[in-house]
Amino acid sequence: MGLKVAIVGCGKIADAHVEDARKIPGVEVVAVCDQEPIMAEQLAIRYGVPRWYTDCAAMLAAESPNVLHITTPPQSHLALTRQAVSAGCHVFLEKPVALVHADVEALIAAVVEAKKKLSVNYWPNFEVQALELHRLYNADVLGSAVHIESYTGYDLAGEFGLALRRDPDHWVHRLPGKLFQNMMDHVLNKIVPFLDDDEPYIHAIAYKRGGGTADSGANEILDELRVMIKGEETSAYATFCANARPVGQTLRVYGTKNTAHVDFNARTLVLERKQSFPSALGRLRPPFQVAGDYWRQGLRNVGRFRRHRFHFFDGMRTLLTEFYQCIEKDTDPPIAYRDILRVSDLMERIFAQVYPEGQA
């Protein structure tokens, strides 16, 4: 693989993009760009990127990258994507894809029209255990999906949360769905592959549970969201939770044959199996089965650690590898555009319910 990658947007998440793109053999991060020169400079210096720019058009013209990673706030994604594909680049986007669903549609249309490829950083879906879950599902181990529970926790005192709390003018506060819009991609993109409907019924409620803090930016943030989703065959429950500890990220798929539970933080996948033994014997066996699953998962994780595949963003490396390969081989991108659109549509409908005053 020989790809030149450039990055526009030098905020916090850009670090992960530089680090993970460079882990892939043959990929070179040739330049970074930010309207704010201080930010472009700091990223280039810290990672030894050869050149930095403050104008994306100038960077695209001078560097001719194969792929542009867009890690700016979502307000600029549509315009930058159009600029990138016009310059002959494929696009890797940080979530959220755009401010509103119509922009996501326009963005994907621009990529398709230019015959370029696009992917979005839905990295948890490319963690080993998530890929294993889909393998089990496709092999009919779970049967068909009856119900999905996707849970994502958040720490408003963490590295990313602090940025919101400290700054009432942070771009996240200006999103139609505010904090939820910055996080719900990761809750919903785990559900959508199991839900075939284009317009399922949804019911969303949001509220603020955390108390006020010394940081004025935090006091107006709604921090809990619950969403009920009902499709033709499958229902789902999506939870965003900023107050429970530990900060978890889990997915439970209830199938007609078996149920699978994925813990993205512990990096485990456990199968809850239908028991064939009768009565009390059938109740004796499950803890040993689950314990065995955890034991094997723990050993596999040790193996991944020893092979240096246990990074926080390991799923992002896998996703990037698949995306770059699809560019080289001219195959379908690793995330179907239909799924990106369905996630975006669900998000817009959720925000219309929880922030009705923010909708046009």
Place this chain on the structure above:
Amino acid sequence: MKILVTGAGGFLGVNVVERLLAHGQRDIRCFLRDKGKAARIEELAASNPGSSFEICYGNLKSKADCARAVADVAIVIHLAAGLKGAPAELFVDSVVTARNLMEALGARTEPPIAQTRVVLVSSFGVYGVVPLGRGAHVDESTPIEQCPERRDPYSHSKLRQEQLVREYQQKLGFELVVLRAGVIYGPGGGAFSNRVGIQVGPIFVHMGGNNLLPLSYVVNCAEAIVVAATHKDAAGQVYNVHDDEMPTAWEYLRAYRKHVKKLRSIRVPYFATRFLAGRLEGYHRRSQGQLPAIITRYKAAAAWGGNTFSNAKLRGLGWRPLVSTQEGMMRTFEYLRAQSMGK
């Protein structure tokens, strides 16, 4: 003479405002980002009715807020800076904000820029002590860091902030005073500088050993800032800020244990720290960052290289510590003990 204090609601900022009042300054603009941190400043405003005491809320990321902040001020005491968070966040909070403030000064007409003084509070982290070798003496003539990307992100951002303000000083021509502070401590602050050691899970890894700890009690540091801000001879100068008495890192840790709470710790001598840092550095490189390189040989040499320090230049300006190190530590430990029991 109106004085602007940025970051006035912070740990150091409140003390600087108090010291300004103690020095008879009555025309003060306190610039704060968070209204939640305004309580003490509001108390000071209420208890000094004769003074022109202005509380100005805003964000230095906003150019309009910066313009409001610098309007009519003759002295800018710039304390606001990022202390923790992701590297990008530190650069925004320390460097972008400083640039905005300098741009606002440049765009202003009154008072004339040549009659305006900027007092920048920087850090010992900007010194390039590693090439000087173990035990090097640090004073204001010590060269600044040449490899900032090899240091911790906080030091990197503070160095860039200082460089940027110097660039603007050259361009605009204001008076610049830089104070480089050691370890600022006191009630309201944290318990340990990484010069003492770092917490790794349940264990405190003590790597400071018998190195001198350049403590600066927050009141003494604030006093130094005010003395330098208002002294005519300070223009164009750099001052190191630390108290006269410096305990060793081990003495500080021992006193903490005695007066605050027990702490499970392991003492790692310098040669072992360097060895472990080298191993971690190598592992970090081989594993492509699977474990963070929180300690490298370079960082270890910068933090635990056994430097000695001098505040002679600051003393020459007339500054004297108002609180002894012993008293400062007792006040700090009393606060930390109360915090600890509160939890």
